[in-house]
Amino acid sequence: MTMTRLVLKFLDRDYLFKLILALLAWSLVPLGEIFLFIYLGSLIGNSLVLMLAAVTGGVGVCVGISEARRALSRLKAALASGTHPGRDIVDVAGLLVSALLMITPGFVTDAAGFLLLVPSLRAWAGRRVASVLEVQARDVYDRLRLSEL
Helix, strand or coil: CHHHHHHHHHCCHHHHHHHHHHHHHHHHHHHHHHHHHHHHHHHHCHHHHHHHHHHHHHHHHHHHHHHHHHHHHHHHHHHHHCCCCHHHHHHHHHHHHHHHHHHCCCHHHHHHHHHHCCHHHHHHHHHHHHHHHHHHHHHHHHHHCHHHC
16 A cells, blocks of 8 residues: 555656656756766867866865765764764765765866865755755654654
């Protein structure tokens, strides 16, 4: 019975619309990257654009990983002391997403990765993701009527 409700949730019109929008956004990022590579290549040369993309990605990954190591050590210290590690978890997750974005070749993803290196923007993004996940989890909980079990 609950599996049927779960399938109906995924076939919901609003969910499908959000899924289509997410897939559209997912396909627009590579198109933007390609356009930016071609445009910058015509301005400053293809080899310089490729070197610039490699250098920004490499520097970003190095900075992101070093920051993630510091945040991970703070997370371990918080867990060892028994305090709530909420902010540290958000920092580690944001820094790992930042490093993954900067590994991906391109200037748009590098810019997004560098933005996640800024602590205040990373905290804001963490709050937004947490609020969305809380609403979605509550919605699934209500739709499946788990409280009745």
